[in-house]
Amino acid sequence: MRKYRLMSPGPTPVPEKVLLRMADTIIHHRTPQFGNILKDVNSKIKKVFSTKNPVFIFASSGTGAMEASVTGLLSKGDKALIINGGKFGERFGKICQAYGVKTVDYDVTWGESASPEIVKKLLKENPDIKAVYGTLCETSTGVVNDIKKIGEVVSVTDAVFVVDAISGLLADEFRPDDWGVDVVVCGSQKGFMLPPGLAFLSLGPKAEKLVEKSNLPKFYFDLKAAKKSHAKDDTPWTPAVSLITGLDSVLDMVLAEGLDNVLTRHARLARATREAVKAIGLEVFSKSPSNAVTAVKVPEGFDGTVLVKKMRDEQSITIAGGQSELKGKIFRIAHLGYMDEYDTIGAIAGVEIVLSQMGYPIELGKGVGKAQELLK
Numbered sequence: 001m002r003k004y005r006l007m008s009p010g011p012t013p014v015p016e017k018v019l020l021r022m023a024d025t026i027i028h029h030r031t032p033q034f035g036n037i038l039k040d041v042n043s044k045i046k047k048v049f050s051t052k053n054p055v056f057i058f059a060s061s062g063t064g065a066m067e068a069s070v071t072g073l074l075s076k077g078d079k080a081l082i083i084n085g086g087k088f089g090e091r092f093g094k095i096c097q098a099y100g101v102k103t104v105d106y107d108v109t110w111g112e113s114a115s116p117e118i119v120k121k122l123l124k125e126n127p128d129i130k131a132v133y134g135t136l137c138e139t140s141t142g143v144v145n146d147i148k149k150i151g152e153v154v155s156v157t158d159a160v161f162v163v164d165a166i167s168g169l170l171a172d173e174f175r176p177d178d179w180g181v182d183v184v185v186c187g188s189q190k191g192f193m194l195p196p197g198l199a200f201l202s203l204g205p206k207a208e209k210l211v212e213k214s215n216l217p218k219f220y221f222d223l224k225a226a227k228k229s230h231a232k233d234d235t236p237w238t239p240a241v242s243l244i245t246g247l248d249s250v251l252d253m254v255l256a257e258g259l260d261n262v263l264t265r266h267a268r269l270a271r272a273t274r275e276a277v278k279a280i281g282l283e284v285f286s287k288s289p290s291n292a293v294t295a296v297k298v299p300e301g302f303d304g305t306v307l308v309k310k311m312r313d314e315q316s317i318t319i320a321g322g323q324s325e326l327k328g329k330i331f332r333i334a335h336l337g338y339m340d341e342y343d344t345i346g347a348i349a350g351v352e353i354v355l356s357q358m359g360y361p362i363e364l365g366k367g368v369g370k371a372q373e374l375l376k
Helices: 016-022 032-049 062-071 087-098 116-125 147-155 205-213 223-230 241-257 259-279 304-313 341-357 366-375
Strands: 055-059 079-084 102-107 129-135 160-164 183-187 198-203 293-297 330-334
Touching: 016 241, 032 055, 032 198, 032 241, 055 062, 055 223, 055 241, 062 087, 062 160, 062 183, 062 198, 079 087, 079 116, 087 102, 087 129, 087 160, 102 116, 116 129, 116 147, 129 147, 147 160, 160 205, 198 205, 198 223, 198 241, 205 223, 241 259, 259 293, 259 341, 259 366, 304 330, 304 341, 330 341, 341 366
Parallel strands: 079 102, 079 129, 129 160, 160 183
Antiparallel strands: 055 198, 183 198, 293 330
């Protein structure tokens, strides 16, 4: 028997106390008992988001909140700027196109971060842009974008700034209210240490004005309905009761650890991972690496899909492979959510063993030793 270790950038491991909380007897969602839980959650999640704005909760994956940020803000024929540096920036563009929203595409080279100057240039050339869609951590490439500087550019225009923080929140520094971010979307299965199934969306005053004008078709992801219910600490539709009770426990854990300490922990694990893979002769793919996940180039002549499969099937460690044009070319190790030093050391050890089995010339223990040195 071998213990299973989840080292993917989502879903991430769920703390035992949270699993136990979610396994408790389910209660009805239209009762004072659940209402009190939701009221507490609504208050605490704003602190974790570092925002004064309301945070709506949907029973969906994070993509549901991404879709809500399009259908809830825009109208047919509107124009949006899409910062596309990977699969999830690309997703914003696909959602816009599905609803008849015109897109101005800023295609960022995969592995590089978006340039605030190019965003500024595109906004100047297209003054009718209603919304800018960006990503804090582009999970597919391991890149963190400079949301602060992009926010400074967008905030002086009429456009609203929407940020996908699904992977980056709680791993990379993010201060939406201070950085000119109007809408934040997130999901439960990353830094929030929960199973997939919850999506979050915070809505700022500048974006609220667009909500009132939006004429795109919508029903379940209706931000007007969400806002009305949220004001009463309620939800317009049946919420995911067990996941929200689990979220209540997660928020307590995060606030008890302290947001700055959570970020420091992620940065420490990320640095150890990056330096460990370098120590065994590998190269980090991202030129602006996130603290949520490290993307690593597969050595020339080796197949990354084989490495990921052997890690999962033989070492019982689930990491992620490359997507789309990066399939087989990179692998990704997460250090996100409920993870500590020994998760990181174990993942590096597994990579060393598998690479050795595949014939890569490696001195076993070199990467592990580097990680231990940095984590002692």
